[in-house]
Amino acid sequence: MTQRDDDHRRPPGEKVYWLDRPENVRKVFYALIGLCALSVLADLFYDKHVHYTVEKLIGAYAIFGFVSAVGLVLAAKEMRKLLMRDEDYYDDDD
Numbered sequence: 001m002t003q004r005d006d007d008h009r010r011p012p013g014e015k016v017y018w019l020d021r022p023e024n025v026r027k028v029f030y031a032l033i034g035l036c037a038l039s040v041l042a043d044l045f046y047d048k049h050v051h052y053t054v055e056k057l058i059g060a061y062a063i064f065g066f067v068s069a070v071g072l073v074l075a076a077k078e079m080r081k082l083l084m085r086d087e088d089y090y091d092d093d094d
Contacts, residue, residue, distance in 0.1 A: 036062070 040059040
């Protein structure tokens with residue numbers, strides 16, 4: 001294995017994993033973008049049996065999924081304010 005620029009921050013002998021390297025993280029990121037684009041393009045090549053007119057849009061389900069995921073994250077951030085406990089919540093009172 002060759003010495004990399006980011007290896008100087010690791011303790012000697014520590015194992016370097018595949019996703020520890022930034023270029024591999026970029027590869028995964030762009031692969032996911034490509035897969036998402038392919039799934040939206042696939043939407044052009046099959047016959048849709050729609051119930052609502054919005055379903056006719058190209059990528060309607062991808063847009064719905066993205067908006068739903070963002071909504072879940074925002075709802076979870078607000079729920080955190082209600083459900084969060086102190087760090088020592090389960091400690092004994094002795």
